[in-house]
Amino acid sequence: MVILEAKNIVKRFGGVTALSDGNIVCREGKITGLLGTNGSGKSTISKIITGVYLPDSGTITYYGQQVSFRNPIEAKKAGIIMAFQNLSLIPDLTVWQNVVLSFEKTKKGFLDNQSAKKITKELIDSFVEGFDIERKVVQLNSSEKQIVEIVKAISEEPKLLILDEPTAALEQAQAQALFKYMKKLAAQGTSIIFTSHRMNEIMEVCDDIVVFNNGHNVGSVDFEVDGRNQKEIVKMITGDIHTEDISHTRTENTKDIQLEIKNLQYENILHDIQFSVKKGEVLGIGGLQGQGQTELMLALAGNYKTLQAEVHLNKEKIRLNTPANTIRKGIFLVPGDRQTEGLMMKESIYHNMLMPKFALKRQPFFIPEKKYRKECEEIVKLLSIKTDSIDTKADNLSGGNQQKIVVGKWLPFDIKVLLLSDPAKGVDIGAKRDMYQFILKLAREKDISVILYASDNDELVRYCDNVLIMYEGSIVKRLSGDAINNVNITAASLNLTKEEEVEKDECKEH
Numbered sequence: 405m406v407i408l409e410a411k412n413i414v415k416r417f418g419g420v421t422a423l424s425d426g427n428i429v430c431r432e433g434k435i436t437g438l439l440g441t442n443g444s445g446k447s448t449i450s451k452i453i454t455g456v457y458l459p460d461s462g463t464i465t466y467y468g469q470q471v472s473f474r475n476p477i478e479a480k481k482a483g484i485i486m487a488f489q490n491l492s493l494i495p496d497l498t499v500w501q502n503v504v505l506s507f508e509k510t511k512k513g514f515l516d517n518q519s520a521k522k523i524t525k526e527l528i529d530s531f532v533e534g535f536d537i538e539r540k541v542v543q544l545n546s547s548e549k550q551i552v553e554i555v556k557a558i559s560e561e562p563k564l565l566i567l568d569e570p571t572a573a574l575e576q577a578q579a580q581a582l583f584k585y586m587k588k589l590a591a592q593g594t595s596i597i598f599t600s601h602r603m604n605e606i607m608e609v610c611d612d613i614v615v616f617n618n619g620h621n622v623g624s625v626d627f628e629v630d631g632r633n634q635k636e637i638v639k640m641i642t643g644d645i646h647t648e649d650i651s652h653t654r655t656e657n658t659k660d661i662q663l664e665i666k667n668l669q670y671e672n673i674l675h676d677i678q679f680s681v682k683k684g685e686v687l688g689i690g691g692l693q694g695q696g697q698t699e700l701m702l703a704l705a706g707n708y709k710t711l712q713a714e715v716h717l718n719k720e721k722i723r724l725n726t727p728a729n730t731i732r733k734g735i736f737l738v739p740g741d742r743q744t745e746g747l748m749m750k751e752s753i754y755h756n757m758l759m760p761k762f763a764l765k766r767q768p769f770f771i772p773e774k775k776y777r778k779e780c781e782e783i784v785k786l787l788s789i790k791t792d793s794i795d796t797k798a799d800n801l802s803g804g805n806q807q808k809i810v811v812g813k814w815l816p817f818d819i820k821v822l823l824l825s826d827p828a829k830g831v832d833i834g835a836k837r838d839m840y841q842f843i844l845k846l847a848r849e850k851d852i853s854v855i856l857y858a859s860d861n862d863e864l865v866r867y868c869d870n871v872l873i874m875y876e877g878s879i880v881k882r883l884s885g886d887a888i889n890n891v892n893i894t895a896a897s898l899n900l901t902k903e904e905e906v907e908k909d910e911c912k913e914h
């Protein structure tokens with residue numbers, strides 16, 4: 405049974421048309437994948453359904469009635485709930501207090517604290533064990549916050565649940581737990597709209613999909629009727645015939661070592677880290693989230709004054725004690741969190757791209773405006789950043805397009821070692837392929853060493869020459885060649901070093 409149908413939705417923001425003809429149908433107890441390139445209108449249609457934005461035109465029919473929610477509270481009352489991508493929790497309240505806030509608007513209103521804690525605990529336990537619900541949200545890392553956000557939405561017992569890229573901040577095991585929960589909810593009759601840029605997740609959990617491009621639908625597939633053809637879906641999303649990824653061939657790298665790290669130690673966080681990376685090599689860093697990967701990237705970029713390490717860059721002994729020092733030596737960090745570290749949200753794309761130049765170099769008296777604007781336009785084109793002008797504010801771009809600026813602004817520099825901290829989070833499948841293709845080319849042609857921390861194992865498998873797995877602040881495994889596969893990465897991430905564990909899992913896969 406169709407419970408919601410959004411038809412011919414149009415939404416403009418000033419001169420930008422976010423949706424020119426948005427359509428989606430949600431059926432009772434079905435999980436609908438909402439797919440499309442960055443900036444294609446997925447978040448906008450989700451926000452229109454939940455009353456965050458009013459459409460300029462078009463209709464929404466919900467249980468046979470035409471509706472027009474003026475705000476999220478009205479949508480909530482009707483049973484439509486969205487777990488937001490950029491988190492809407494109150495930092496100074498505890499986990500259970502955040503969850504309980506939503507109870508007041510549902511039939512569970514006026515619960516006593518003990519019952520509220522019990523409900524919160526039961527829900528959270530189905531995602532992760534040992535989660536302390538008395539902790540304040542401000543103390544949580546991004547994956548924990550995302551779990552609370554989802555649990556808060558689920559606790560409201562929605563009829564239609566909208567999950568906008570929930571897995572971008574989750575570890576694989578947590579994502580699996582979420583899928584299990586989504587299937588359980590669907591079996592109980594809840595409809596779900598699920599947005600993700602990861603094809604394997606879509607194939608695993610969805611019953612049907614709808615694909616957006618440039619503000620309108622370009623296709624839909626009902627898996628039960630049409631089957632699951634991943635290639636066709638990728639083609640629909642990217643709109644091109646190059647559905648194959650550039651799964652790069654790992655050839656033996658006979659070049660010199662560029663960076664060598666020995667005895668790296670940082671407080672109680674990073675322990676006895678040793679590795680080297682050659683010119684032109686892409687070295688992956690993997691593991692469950694929060695095992696020291698981000699800190700290792702920050703350490704290599706010179707952010708820790710008290711860091712201890714023996715470091716050689718092209719055989720020259722260097723120190724990693726300040727960011728200015730590492731940048732001067734040609735070591736650049738592209739940070740992971742676009743909203744807090746990577747971008748000035750109120751500034752234009754051009755100014756965001758310009759800023760690193762001032763931070764790093766003595767500039768000529770007159771800015772070569774024409775040259776820099778051209779360079780900026782080239783990067784916008786290269787990374788397919790969806791905008792009508794480089795003067796658009798970062799704030800007004802979709803999440804994935806913001807992330808591309810974070811990466812793009814460092815590309816014109818003279819780099820020896822490029823540190824990428826989860827650069828493709830939230831970037832769509834076509835743009836991700838283009839971005840990595842460019843980075844691999846950059847590495848090979850300019851002899852740049854790339855150190856890539858990716859939370860998505862698939863990126864490590866596809867793009868890295870060697871992979872280091874971190875566990876509790878140490879490197880527990882180095883994988884090379886054919887050993888770089890999902891099974892080995894997962895086993896090493898859990899610190900299952902015994903060969904038989906790996907073999908056992910391998911058997912299960914086949």
Ligand SMILES: Nc1ncnc2c1ncn2[C@@H]1O[C@H](COP(=O)(O)OP(=O)(O)OP(=O)(O)O)[C@@H](O)[C@H]1O
Nearest residue numbers: 417422442443444445446447448800801802803804
């Ligand atoms: N508040 C806003 N002001 C101006 N433009 C906006 C605003 N919100 C969205 N847009 C524009 O509308 C278009 C659609 O954005 P939307 O966030 O819906 O894309 P998306 O498909 O969710 O992308 P992503 O996968 O990157 O999250 C983009 O071009 C974006 O720049």
